[in-house]
Amino acid sequence: MTVRSVSWTDAQRVSSLLARVTATRSPEPAALVSAMGAARAGAPGKAAPTPAKAAPKAPKEVPRLVQTSDNPADRLDALVAWTLAHQACVGAFVADDNGLTLAAHGISEAHVSLVGPLLSALVGVRTIPGVDATAGALWLGAQMMSWVEARTTRGGFCLGTVGDEALSTRAFEQLKEALGTTVRGL
Amino acid sequence: MTRSIAFASLKGGVGKTTVALNCAFAFARRGARTLLVDTDQQGAIGMSLDGVGDRAGLAANLARGGPPLEGMVKTRLAELCLLPMGPVEALDEDRFAVNAREANLLGRVLEQSQRDFDLVLFDTPAGLGGMSRLALEEVDSVIAVAQCEPLALRALPRLLELLARLREIGSACSLLGVVGTMSSFRDPVMLASLEELWSLYRDQVFDTAVPRDGTFLQASRAGVPLGLLSRRPPAVSAVFDKLVAEIEERLGTTAGGEDDGPIRLVD
Ligand SMILES: Nc1ncnc2c1ncn2[C@@H]1O[C@H](COP(=O)(O)OP(=O)(O)OP(=O)(O)O)[C@@H](O)[C@H]1O
Numbered sequence: 001m002t003v004r005s006v007s008w009t010d011a012q013r014v015s016s017l018l019a020r021v022t023a024t025r026s027p028e029p030a031a032l033v034s035a036m037g038a039a040r041a042g043a044p045g046k047a048a049p050t051p052a053k054a055a056p057k058a059p060k061e062v063p064r065l066v067q068t069s070d071n072p073a074d075r076l077d078a079l080v081a082w083t084l085a086h087q088a089c090v091g092a093f094v095a096d097d098n099g100l101t102l103a104a105h106g107i108s109e110a111h112v113s114l115v116g117p118l119l120s121a122l123v124g125v126r127t128i129p130g131v132d133a134t135a136g137a138l139w140l141g142a143q144m145m146s147w148v149e150a151r152t153t154r155g156g157f158c159l160g161t162v163g164d165e166a167l168s169t170r171a172f173e174q175l176k177e178a179l180g181t182t183v184r185g186l
Numbered sequence: 187m188t189r190s191i192a193f194a195s196l197k198g199g200v201g202k203t204t205v206a207l208n209c210a211f212a213f214a215r216r217g218a219r220t221l222l223v224d225t226d227q228q229g230a231i232g233m234s235l236d237g238v239g240d241r242a243g244l245a246a247n248l249a250r251g252g253p254p255l256e257g258m259v260k261t262r263l264a265e266l267c268l269l270p271m272g273p274v275e276a277l278d279e280d281r282f283a284v285n286a287r288e289a290n291l292l293g294r295v296l297e298q299s300q301r302d303f304d305l306v307l308f309d310t311p312a313g314l315g316g317m318s319r320l321a322l323e324e325v326d327s328v329i330a331v332a333q334c335e336p337l338a339l340r341a342l343p344r345l346l347e348l349l350a351r352l353r354e355i356g357s358a359c360s361l362l363g364v365v366g367t368m369s370s371f372r373d374p375v376m377l378a379s380l381e382e383l384w385s386l387y388r389d390q391v392f393d394t395a396v397p398r399d400g401t402f403l404q405a406s407r408a409g410v411p412l413g414l415l416s417r418r419p420p421a422v423s424a425v426f427d428k429l430v431a432e433i434e435e436r437l438g439t440t441a442g443g444e445d446d447g448p449i450r451l452v453d
């Protein structure tokens with residue numbers, strides 16, 4: 001290089017930094033004034049255990065999920081509520097191996113119908129040696145759907161989130177642990 | 187939900203305070219209930235505004251362990267409030283940020299702002315430690331302020347580096363964008379700097395850059411935001427209306443809600 005750039009900065013380094021510090025922007029505008037705190041549309045069907053925040057912040061310190069009930073429905077609801085409260089997502093769901101949604105909040109009808117085909121596609125992926133399909137994520141238009149799986153003697157369960165940004169590796173670990181805690185008692 | 191933005195830069199004197207103050211004014215004029223918080227021990231917001239300079243604020247709240255928003259200043263605009271830094275006890279300078287962290291000062295400021303404000307803007311000191319670091323940890327969005335000159339550009343990646351690391355350890359802050367300041371198309375180095383800012387940071391750079399303009403010094407001298415320098419605001423103050431519109435778009439928020447067509451003048 002004959003003439004040095006002004007910034008002495010490597011463009012590739014900037015690109016990779018930008019990828020680490022920017023959030024995907026929500027395409028749907030929300031009102032800054034007056035409509036603050038209005039939750040997004042809820043999930044079809046079942047009412048949520050706790051109201052979803054419009055856009056939960058990635059928390060500083062995520063507390064472990066503690067399950068206090070033996071009732072499966074309560075345990076799943078508690079898992080969904082914990083996920084909404086502590087992970088960067090606008091919706092969360094729990095589904096079984098067959099893609100049947102067992103608990104959900106803040107996800108659309110379309111997302112619910114997607115869970116079944118998605119999980120059956122993953123069955124094929126799981127048979128490939130060396131592939132860990134117990135966690136994954138998929139961009140769907142402007143939103144990202146992420147999921148983790150846990151296997152029990154009663155079959156597999158999947159905990160999924162829908163949000164505007166990708167979950168961190170740490171968030172995946174936390175979701176796996178929370179799902180594990182929940183289904184262990186089922 | 188109340189949104190929070192920190193204006194930050196490793197390098198000093200790049201225009202953080204100027205941008206934060208004039209954006210706060212422009213946001214409030216658009217109807218967003220805005221709180222501008224000075225996290226700089228220098229007390230730059232107080233120094234910039236006639237009538238605010240000697241008021242107690244954040245520093246006194248920290249020293250006395252009082253409510254975080256005590257000393258909040260209402261302004262001529264009903265939607266704009268200020269929380270100045272106020273005088274810092276000379277011997278506290280050294281441990282200020284450490285004490286503020288222990289007291290969760292900025293976290294509590296945000297908590298207490300949830301009900302009454304749509305937007306909390308933080309003016310931060312130069313540097314990436316101390317109060318700047320605290321603010322970055324608490325906010326949801328960060329606007330990097332980059333003066334259109336070589337040293338500011340060279341320092342910029344380090345702010346991104348910090349943001350990336352903070353996100354890795356669980357902070358919610360993301361980069362909302364980079365704003366170029368003190369730009370001039372007449373000076374070849376400044377022009378090259380702005381061009382390089384665009385080419386490196388691409389769509390992260392706000393389309394609106396703040397031009398270098400003598401009016402800013404006049405506003406500092408008078409101790410007012412640009413928009414109040416005279417009854418008919420100087421032309422350059424319109425820059426902040428444009429910048430704020432871009433910021434809103436990136437936040438995914440629009441003041442006053444979605445556009446739903448014409449509004450009748452007479453009911
Ligand atoms: N667009 C501009 N045109 C001309 N002068 C400007 C402009 N923006 C800021 N200034 C002047 O540059 C100086 C530094 O600006 P400012 O105090 O806003 O920077 P800062 O980044 O907040 O500094 P610090 O690091 O000390 O907090 C001030 O004298 C200010 O009046």
Ligand SMILES: [Mg+2]
Pocket residue numbers: 202203204226230309310311312
């Ligand atoms: Mg300043």
